[in-house]
Amino acid sequence: MAFERLPFDPETHLADVGMFGQKDFGAVYLIDDERRAIIETGTSWDVDRILEAVRAFGLRPADVDALVVSHIHLDHAGGAGFLLESMPRARVYVHARGARHLADPTRLLASAREALGPEESREFGTMRPIPEDRLLAVSDGATLDLGRHVLRFLDSPGHAPHELTILDERNGCVYTGDAAGLYFPGDEILMPIAPAPAFDLEANLRTFERLLSLRPKALLFSHYGPHLRPLEAIERQMAAYPAWARVVRESLASAGEEGVLKTLYDMSCRAARRYPREFLERRIRVSITGLAAYHERMEHAAPQR
Numbered sequence: 001m002a003f004e005r006l007p008f009d010p011e012t013h014l015a016d017v018g019m020f021g022q023k024d025f026g027a028v029y030l031i032d033d034e035r036r037a038i039i040e041t042g043t044s045w046d047v048d049r050i051l052e053a054v055r056a057f058g059l060r061p062a063d064v065d066a067l068v069v070s071h072i073h074l075d076h077a078g079g080a081g082f083l084l085e086s087m088p089r090a091r092v093y094v095h096a097r098g099a100r101h102l103a104d105p106t107r108l109l110a111s112a113r114e115a116l117g118p119e120e121s122r123e124f125g126t127m128r129p130i131p132e133d134r135l136l137a138v139s140d141g142a143t144l145d146l147g148r149h150v151l152r153f154l155d156s157p158g159h160a161p162h163e164l165t166i167l168d169e170r171n172g173c174v175y176t177g178d179a180a181g182l183y184f185p186g187d188e189i190l191m192p193i194a195p196a197p198a199f200d201l202e203a204n205l206r207t208f209e210r211l212l213s214l215r216p217k218a219l220l221f222s223h224y225g226p227h228l229r230p231l232e233a234i235e236r237q238m239a240a241y242p243a244w245a246r247v248v249r250e251s252l253a254s255a256g257e258e259g260v261l262k263t264l265y266d267m268s269c270r271a272a273r274r275y276p277r278e279f280l281e282r283r284i285r286v287s288i289t290g291l292a293a294y295h296e297r298m299e300h301a302a303p304q305r
C-alpha cells in the first residue's frame with residue numbers, strides 16, 4: 001500500500017490498507033503539513049502496512065504528530081495503540097465520549113465480540129491500551145492546527161454516540177468516518193451502516209442535516225475514499241437509512257434475516273461489479289442486527305411526555 005495524493009489537495013493523501021482482505025475498503029488519510037496527521041488507524045491487523053506506507057512516503061513514523069480516530073470501533077481505532085509505539089511524538093484525538101475506552105479497551109473489546117460474533121470479531125482484531133497522557137479527548141468545535149490545514153471536530157452521533165466528523169477548513173472536505181455510511185467507489189454504491197449496540201436513526205439523520213449545512217467540497221469516507229458529489233451522496237443516504245430501517249421493522253419477523261438481506265441487497269447493491277456480493281452482504285448483516293436492536297430499544301423506551 002502507498003499514500004497517494006488526493007487530486008484536489010497537494011497535502012492530503014490516501015492509502016488503502018486492504019482491510020478485511022478487500023481492496024478499496026479501509027482508508028487511511030495522511031495530511032503532510034507543518035505538522036503531520038493520520039486520520040483513521042485501521043484494525044490491529046493493518047498496523048504494519050500503515051507504518052510501511054508512512055516510510056515509503058518518505059517520513060519516519062516519529063514525524064507523525066497526530067492520530068485522529070473518527071470513532072472507537074476496532075476498524076477505526078484498533079491500530080492506534082500499536083502505531084503509537086513507533087510514533088513517539090503522536091497523540092490520539094478521539095471523541096470525549098470514547099476516550100476512556102481507548103485507555104482501557106476491556107469493555108469495548110467485550111462489546112465488539114458480542115456484537116460481531118466470533119468469526120467477524122477475529123477480522124476486527126484487537127486493541128492496545130493507550131496511556132492517558134497520549135490521548136486528547138475532543139468535544140464539538142475543537143480544532144487541531146496542522147499549519148496550513150485546520151481540522152474542526154464535529155459531534156456526529158448516530159452510527160455511534162462517540163462518532164466525530166472532521167472538517168478540513170482549508171479544503172472544505174469532511175472526513176465522515178462512518179457517520180455518512182459506506183461508499184463503494186467504482187460501483188458507486190452507497191449503503192447505510194447501522195451497527196449494534198448503539199445505532200440511533202434519528203441522531204444519524206440529524207448528523208446528515210449538519211453535514212449538508214457545511215456544504216462540503218467532498219466527503220472523505222473511511223470506507224472508502226473521496227466522494228466528489230457530496231450533496232447527492234448525503235441526500236441518497238438520507239433516503240436509504242429510513243428505508244432500510246423500515247424494511248427491518250416490517251419484514252424481519254416474517255422474511256427472516258435472509259429475506260431482509262436479499263431485499264436490502266437489491267435496494268442498494270444491484271450495481272455491484274468490483275465488490276463481491278459476499279463482502280457486501282456481510283456489511284449489510286451488521287446493519288440488520290443493529291437496526292433490529294434499534295427498533296427494540298425504541299419499543300421499550302419509556303414514552304416521551
Ligand SMILES: [Zn+2]
Pocket residue numbers: 073075076178222223
Ligand atoms: Zn467502520
